[in-house]
Amino acid sequence: MNHKIGLMGFGVVGQGYHTIAESHDNDLLPYQIVIKEQNKSRPQNLPFIFNAEKLIDEAEIGIELISDSDAAYKFIRAFLERGKRVITANKKVIAANLPELIALQKQYGGSILYEAAVAASIPVICNLQTQYYGDEILEIKGILNGSSNYILSQIFRHNLSLHDALALAQKEGFAEADPSFDINGSDVASKLTILITHAFNEYHPEASIPFYGIEAIGSEEIDLARTLGLTIKLIASATKTAEGVTAYIFPTFVDSSDAISAIEWEYNCVKIKSKNLGEQFFKGKGAGSLPTGSAVYSDLVKMIAGFKYQYAENIPKETELRPISTILTVTMKTTHGDKLKRYGINEAEIIHTADAAWFVGDITTEFFLANKSAFIGDAISIINIGSSVTAETVKKALIKLKYKEHLLISE
Numbered sequence: 001m002n003h004k005i006g007l008m009g010f011g012v013v014g015q016g017y018h019t020i021a022e023s024h025d026n027d028l029l030p031y032q033i034v035i036k037e038q039n040k041s042r043p044q045n046l047p048f049i050f051n052a053e054k055l056i057d058e059a060e061i062g063i064e065l066i067s068d069s070d071a072a073y074k075f076i077r078a079f080l081e082r083g084k085r086v087i088t089a090n091k092k093v094i095a096a097n098l099p100e101l102i103a104l105q106k107q108y109g110g111s112i113l114y115e116a117a118v119a120a121s122i123p124v125i126c127n128l129q130t131q132y133y134g135d136e137i138l139e140i141k142g143i144l145n146g147s148s149n150y151i152l153s154q155i156f157r158h159n160l161s162l163h164d165a166l167a168l169a170q171k172e173g174f175a176e177a178d179p180s181f182d183i184n185g186s187d188v189a190s191k192l193t194i195l196i197t198h199a200f201n202e203y204h205p206e207a208s209i210p211f212y213g214i215e216a217i218g219s220e221e222i223d224l225a226r227t228l229g230l231t232i233k234l235i236a237s238a239t240k241t242a243e244g245v246t247a248y249i250f251p252t253f254v255d256s257s258d259a260i261s262a263i264e265w266e267y268n269c270v271k272i273k274s275k276n277l278g279e280q281f282f283k284g285k286g287a288g289s290l291p292t293g294s295a296v297y298s299d300l301v302k303m304i305a306g307f308k309y310q311y312a313e314n315i316p317k318e319t320e321l322r323p324i325s326t327i328l329t330v331t332m333k334t335t336h337g338d339k340l341k342r343y344g345i346n347e348a349e350i351i352h353t354a355d356a357a358w359f360v361g362d363i364t365t366e367f368f369l370a371n372k373s374a375f376i377g378d379a380i381s382i383i384n385i386g387s388s389v390t391a392e393t394v395k396k397a398l399i400k401l402k403y404k405e406h407l408l409i410s411e
């Protein structure tokens with residue numbers, strides 16, 4: 001049966017979905033494909049068009065896979081306002097507008113699926129939707145960005161610079177159109193916003209979540225992690241507390257006993273803790289053409305079979321994280337101690353190594369959010385020490401590194 005599927009976007013993900021449909025079920029191929037650039041070379045035999053409005057009017061099901069979030073938002077809205085069904089992989093649009101998109105589904109009777117938007121190949125949204133009846137989710141934790149994880153693997157395993165590793169992630173098709181979202185934690189924050197809504201029925205938009213990326217991590221942090229026998233992963237976590245839900249995203253030291261430490265390259269992982277099930281752990285590719293296209297294709301099959309996300313009766317409103325502030329034990333590194341003193345850190349608390357100045361101790365997420373843009377301006381790297389090591393051990397390792405470096409310098 002022909003479902004009059006309209007595809008928007010024929011890039012990394014659009015082509016992934018199309019390849020799968022072509023080799024599997026021609027009925028699930030699009031009857032038209034909207035693209036933007038007139039002068040790109042394309043396969044000759046495919047039904048490309050440039051008129052998105054025509055496709056939105058005529059298609060029965062829309063698959064939105066474009067790289068322009070403003071246009072994607074307009075297209076998704078237009079499908080839902082016509083009571084139509086639409087699939088997307090765009091986490092920015094979903095995370096920024098989730099309450100509105102839920103309301104549009106309720107008002108006009110259309111529906112939207114977006115499994116590919118979070119952790120690409122890992123069916124985490126469908127899992128949250130269908131597997132926890134009679135249960136209570138307590139915590140979600142994981143790696144939710146393929147590019148930054150791929151970059152960390154390249155840095156740790158092949159000593160590449162962040163810049164060169166990012167260029168490779170872009171070449172592989174893992175990175176966003178604006179790759180700063182991959183390395184500054186923003187892409188992870190969008191994904192965590194979506195997971196929190198599905199797990200806890202609370203809406204915490206990206207800006208309300210304390211998040212920091214891997215941008216300022218340099219060889220000093222890699223040396224420190226190696227000295228400690230640890231690795232560094234960009235970890236997102238959301239936890240149910242007595243007061244509500246708390247969440248944050250930071251590069252984090254991880255030891256080898258934690259399954260997260262073994263997640264390399266573009267792979268993602270999600271740990272879910274619930275009252276009845278205890279802990280579950282999912283691992284899968286978090287970016288790339290076929291892994292993401294496959295999640296889109298599966299959404300399409302599920303959608304045709306009648307699957308819809310079930311949202312709570314009350315559309316979640318924007319709420320504060322609770323507790324409002326959480327204490328984290330971190331390392332903060334920059335090039336010069338004076339930059340740390342600006343944030344009220346005393347000279348006595350600063351450890352100087354050959355090329356860097358470090359603070360190791362407690363900060364609150366409230367302090368972090370208040371100073372975040374200044375930290376970025378000062379190129380301060382922040383790593384959550386997590387539970388794998390104590391602050392005292394980290395300080396000792398830094399002092400060891402300092403003397404090793406002094407020896408090297410005087411040699």
Ligand SMILES: NC(=O)C1=CN([C@@H]2O[C@H](COP(=O)(O)OP(=O)(O)OC[C@H]3O[C@@H](n4cnc5c(N)ncnc54)[C@H](OP(=O)(O)O)[C@@H]3O)[C@@H](O)[C@H]2O)C=CC1
Nearest residue numbers: 009010011012013035036037066067068071089090287288
């Ligand atoms: N890459 C990945 O691994 C993953 C990506 N995603 C998400 O999937 C979506 C698509 O990403 P990806 O495939 O990588 O992007 P690409 O850059 O590879 O492709 C983007 C496509 O969108 C088209 N496009 C851009 N703007 C418009 C517009 N205004 N109207 C019509 N078409 C337009 C482009 O057209 P043209 O060909 O003419 O340039 C191109 O075909 C994004 O939301 C991304 O965040 C989600 C999970 C994983």
Ligand SMILES: N[C@@H](CC=O)C(=O)O
Nearest residue numbers: 145146147174175176
């Ligand atoms: N750029 C994203 C793509 C998938 O969401 C990533 O690297 O994870």
